[in-house]
Amino acid sequence: MRFKGAKFYDIYAKPQIYAADILINSLKNYRQNYDDIYEIGAGSGVLxxxxLSQLEYKNLILNDLYESEFMSKFSTxxxxxxxxxxxxxxxxxxxxxxxxxxxxxxxxxxNLKFSLKNGGILAFSTFIDGTLKELSSFTNQSLEYKNLAQLKAIFSKNFEILNAQERQIKLKFNNLKELLTHLKHTGVNNIKGEFKLTKSSFEALNSHFKNNFSLSYKFAILILKN
Ligand SMILES: C[S@@+](CC[C@H](N)C(=O)[O-])C[C@H]1O[C@@H](n2cnc3c(N)ncnc32)[C@H](O)[C@@H]1O
Structure with missing residues (x-):
């Protein structure tokens, strides 16, 4: 999905807002002052x-595949x-x-290791295995999510792990239409390719949820030192 056009993203992106909040709070336990900060995938600026409000820094560069309106006010x-x-x-x-x-x-x-100063920090949140399992069990499709142990194994090759944790958030909706609107506006649906429903697949999905219209999001937070 091209996030540039996702103007309702910030209203619907509760799991992403929750993940960013826990990421910043976890990071602040280790360090709050930086000279140079680089953000990967800034999008509409949730993180x-x-x-801006919780860290001290001299220079900030924002990266993303596309420049959002929000990003245009910053070095990118x-x-x-x-x-x-x-x-x-x-x-x-x-x-x-x-x-x-x-x-x-x-x-x-x-690569990121070589873009950090000695003692520099790599901090990230990412969705992991178990995210949108309610949809994957219907479509038999999923992003190739990693789990926390796999992430720790990958990043411990280049970094010292200061903190690694996993969290979960479950969103509840009144009906399938609300649930689908949420997915549309966040751009995450675990489906490779377009997310198109016909009338009959809508009805099949509706009964799949058995009147319990909830979605699980599971994510990992890693704080790593170079
Ligand atoms: C779910 S949004 C998250 C945006 C924001 N960081 C937040 O916390 O809500 C994912 C963002 O990552 C960007 N993205 C995905 N793959 C990327 C890549 N390979 N390089 C840079 N940005 C990428 C997307 O364009 C999108 O803006």
Whole structure:
């Protein structure tokens, strides 16, 4: 999904807002002052707003595949983080609700290490296995989510793990239409490709939920030191 157009994202993105909040609060236990901060996948600025209000810094660069309206007021580096080279060495590289889209996390972990100063911090939240399991059990499709143990194994090759935790949030909806509106506006649906429902698949999905219209989101928070 192209997040540039997701103008209702901030209203519907409760799990992402929750993840960003826990990420910043976990990070603050270790360090609050930085010279150079680089955010990966800033999108409409859910995490950026928390960086602005809760961390102290001199320079902030925002990255994303596309430049959102929010990002246009900041220094940016636009492009796929797996392809570009981060400008200058950073004190903090931070990202919320992005790494679940990146398959080659081993390479990313290796590259980010060299974009951090000695003692610099990589802090991120990412959705993990168990996210939207209510949909995956219907469609038999899912993103290739990792679990916390896999993330720890990947990132401990390049970093010291200061903190690794997993959290869960369950959203409840009154009906299928509300649930689908939420999915549409957050752009996450565990389905590879377009999310299109016909009248009969809508009805099948409706009975699949058995009048319990809830969605689970599970995410990991990792705070890592170079
Ligand atoms: C779910 S949104 C999260 C936005 C924001 N960080 C938040 O906490 O709500 C995921 C963002 O990651 C961006 N993204 C996905 N893959 C990326 C990549 N390979 N490089 C840079 N940004 C990426 C998307 O464009 C999107 O804006």
């Amino acid at each position: 950026t707003r928390l960086i 580096q636009i492009g796929d983080i797996t392809q570009l080279k981060i400008k200058n060495k950073q004190d903090l590289i931070i990202s919320s609700s992005v790494f679940q889209w990146i398959n080659e996390l081993e390479n990313l972990s290796y």
